[in-house]
Amino acid sequence: MDDIWDYKLYSNQVYKVPEVYCVYGDKTSLIPDQLPISDQIEKTHLKWLNDWKFYGNIPLNRTIHTVAPYSFSFLPEKYFVPIYKIIDWFIIIDDLVLEKKNFTPEYLDNLFNRESNKHDLYGKSYWEILDEFDSVGVPRETMNNIVKNVLMNVKKTLFENLRESTLEQYLKIRGKTLGSPIFYETFLLDQECTSIPKSILLNPLIKRLTKVIATSNSLVNDLYSFVNEFQYEEYDNYVKILTYQLSKDLKSPYPNDIIQTSMNKIKDIINSSFEEAAEIGEELKRQYSNLDEGKGPILNVILSRIYEASYGHLLSYRNRYRYKTTSDITPLKSKPEM
Structure with missing residues (x-):
């Protein structure tokens, strides 16, 4: 078919993959080569993964996905533990079921129906996680x-x-998957942020900030996952889309730097998104510089969490075993017990 990605042409x-620079990365508490969680939390999580045997009978003895540790370690443990599980669950089902198109519409209907009697290990583990959310005050149906x-x-x-998508068209779809839905709903779970003034939460700049973060999250994913997805036929990666658009009027064999050109353009967009996110934060601080003492710190909490989750998302893709060969792996260190 003419509308599928033909990797043989490239x-x-x-x-x-070019180096991405996050302008506010150094201002966060994150250390690039160290998981910001304790050994005990990590061991408990690995036991959960092994008990469910998502990868069959092969035992896991190291972290595979680091999105949750890098992006949500600022949450209290009672919230972080189920967040860690649900994000890993989502990544696993994406890798093993969705991307392989190994599902039917009925399967997905059953998956999200708590009363279904057709749950496999994905459905059973999913609702167990949602019950855990419910037990700490996050309604299971909200998370569902x-x-x-x-x-x-x-x-x-x-x-x-x-x-043929433009960047804006592409992000309109992808921003709903790797942008703010889970991220924006979860970084304010604990009691520290329950009294956010609506003037802050509904501020157009906050909405713009989450959109900019969605852009960087989506494109970071595409940049770092491209090598792994090179042979997949779908155009669900912006490196592929841009590469096609740069080469469609050329004759094969193409110049050998088209993919690199695409990656460099995407890297520039990501860096610009990080810069805009930093500028929006400064503008918000100026707007709310006169907040009373009780509400002022809340804005700082929101911004620091947004930036930490954003930079953490980048680190999780840089350090993720999901996109590395075994010969490249250097195990990450966990945060020492206090």
Whole structure:
């Protein structure tokens, strides 16, 4: 078919994922090569993964996905533990079920129906996690709606031809999967942020900030996952889309730097998004410089968490075993017990 990614056309390409720079990364508490969680939390999480045998009988003895540790370690443990599980669960089902298109509409309907008697290990583990959320005051149906919405948008990207998409069109879809839905709903779970003034929460700059973060999150994912997804036929990665658009009027064999050119352009967009996010934060601080003493710190909490989760998202892709060969792996260190 003409509308699928033909990786063989680009077999001559020479490329390397370019270095992305996050302007506010150094201002966060994160250390690039160290998981910001304790050994005990990590051991408990690995036991959970092994007990469910998502990867069969092969025992896991190290962290595979680091999105949650890097992006949400600022949450109290009672919230972080189920967040860690649900994000890993989502990544696993995306890798093993969605991307392989190993599902039917009925399967997804059953997955999100608590009363279904057709749950497999994904359905059973999913509702166990949601029960854990419910036990700490986050209603299971609220989380079910959030996760279902994100998963359905991921599914949508698998069956839409995005080859001719502009960046804006592409992000309109992808921003719903790797942007703010889970992120924005979860970084304010604890009691520290329950009294946020509506003037802050509904501020257009806050909405713009989450959109900018969605852009960087989505494109960071595409940049670092491209090598792993190179042979997949879907145009659900903006490196592929941009590479196609840069080469469609050329004759094969193409110049061998088209993919590298695409990656460099995307890197520039990501860096610009980080810079805009930093500028928006400064503008918000100026707008609310006169908040009373009780409300002023809340804005600082919101911004620091947004930046930490954003930079953490980047670190999780840099250090993620999901996108590395075994020969490249250097185990990450956990945060020492206090």
